[in-house]
Structures are given as C-alpha cells and as structure tokens.
Amino acid sequence: MSFPGRTTALLGLSLTLLLCSQAPGVQGQEFQFGPCRVEGVVLQELWEAFWAMKDIVVTKDNITSVRLLRKEILQNVSDVESCYLIRALLKFYLNTVFKNYLDKAADSRIRKSFSTLANNFFVIASKLQPSQENDMFSISESARRRFLLFQRAFKQLDIQSAQTKAFGEVDILLTWMEKFYQF
Numbered sequence: 001m002s003f004p005g006r007t008t009a010l011l012g013l014s015l016t017l018l019l020c021s022q023a024p025g026v027q028g029q030e031f032q033f034g035p036c037r038v039e040g041v042v043l044q045e046l047w048e049a050f051w052a053m054k055d056i057v058v059t060k061d062n063i064t065s066v067r068l069l070r071k072e073i074l075q076n077v078s079d080v081e082s083c084y085l086i087r088a089l090l091k092f093y094l095n096t097v098f099k100n101y102l103d104k105a106a107d108s109r110i111r112k113s114f115s116t117l118a119n120n121f122f123v124i125a126s127k128l129q130p131s132q133e134n135d136m137f138s139i140s141e142s143a144r145r146r147f148l149l150f151q152r153a154f155k156q157l158d159i160q161s162a163q164t165k166a167f168g169e170v171d172i173l174l175t176w177m178e179k180f181y182q183f
Contacts, residue, residue, distance in 0.1 A: 031124065031180050036083035038127045041120055043174070043181050049116035050170050056110055061168045063161055068153045069172040073146045082180060083128060084143035089173065090125035092151065094118065097166045100159070117170065 030039040077085055098118040154162045 030182055031177065032079075032182055033083040033086050033128065033180050034078070034080035036087075036128045038124050041124055043178065045116060046120055046174055049113040049120075050174060052113040053110035054168070054171065057164065057168050060164045061161075063157065063165060066153065066157065066165065067169070067172075068150055068162075068166055069169045069176075070149070070153070073150050074172070074176045077143075077146070077176075078139070079180075081139050081143045081146075084140045085146055086177065086180075087125060087128040088143065088147040089150065090121045090128075092147070092154075093166065093170075093173075094121055094125060096154075097163050101163050101167055 029042055030037055031041060098114070098121070101114070154166060156162075157165060
C-alpha cells in the first residue's frame with residue numbers, strides 16, 4: 001500500500017474507532033487525567049496489543065543504555081499536569097513514532113496490534129482538551145518541560161533507533177497511564 005493509502009487507511013480506522021467509542025453501551029472504563037476525562041478505551045486491549053509485538057520490537061532495540069521515558073518525566077506528575085503531559089506524549093507518538101513506524105509494522109504478526117495501539121492513542125489524544133485558562137499556565141509549562149526532556153532524549157538518537165526505542169517503551173507509558181484509569 002502506498003504512503004498516502006496507508007495514511008488514509010490509518011485515519012479511517014482511527015475515525016471508526018473514535019465513532020465506536022462514542023456509542024451507547026460503552027462500559028464505565030475511563031482515563032481521568034486531572035480535568036480531562038476519556039471514556040471508552042479499554043486499557044487491557046492496549047496491553048494485549050503491546051505484548052503481542054513487544055518481542056519483535058525489543059529485538060531491534062540495540063541501545064539498552066538509553067531510556068526516553070525517564071523517571072523525572074513521569075514521576076510526581078500532578079493530576080492536572082497529567083492532562084497536558086499525556087496529550088503531548090500521545091501526539092508525539094502518533095506524529096513521530098507511529099506514523100513513521102508503519103513501514104516496520106509490515107510484519108503481519110504485529111500489524112493488527114500496531115493499529116490497535118495507534119487507533120487508541122488517537123482516540124485518547126483527540127478527546128483530551130486541557131484548559132486554556134491563565135492560571136493553568138504554570139502547570140502547562142511544567143508539563144511542557146517534562147515533554148521536552150523526552151523529546152530531547154529522542155532527538156539525540158538517530159531516527160530509526162529513536163523510533164524503535166520509543167515504541168519499545170510503550171509499556172512504560174501504559175504503566176504510567178494505568179494510574180489514571182478507572183473502572
């Protein structure tokens with residue numbers, strides 16, 4: 001499939017998932033990132049998708065001395081700050097990691113899992129709407145600084161290694177997101 005065709009297919013799947021998650025009957029599972037709430041995403045599906053492809057991805061990660069999602073990025077994040085940080089991280093994963101990792105997902109064993117992660121990240125990111133109020137500026141700046149630490153570490157690696165590393169660290173991101181998941 002050509003690049004424009006893959007992009008269209010990925011967007012189509014994302015839209016379908018977004019519409020389905022809005023349907024009545026979605027269970028009471030939600031993420032609560034401070035003031036931002038996202039319903040209809042099943043965390044267990046994200047974990048299953050990640051574990052289905054982790055072994056394939058991890059074998060391609062040759063740089064074990066570097067960690068992108070370090071403790072200082074994800075530790076002691078306030079509930080309110082979490083909304084800004086998760087939105088920035090998910091947008092980065094969608095625009096930089098998943099978008100460019102699609103070619104590597106050509107392996108049919110991981111394509112479905114890859115799509116599940118990308119589509120759910122799209123749904124979550126699209127539903128997060130942080131407040132734009134002036135009193136929130138210091139909180140959004142703190143989240144921005146945390147995100148920039150992640151982005152700086154990503155840019156220090158060559159693009160292929162950085163994408164593989166980021167993809168392999170989805171489990172770290174999911175573990176952090178679990179703190180904000182409610183049934």
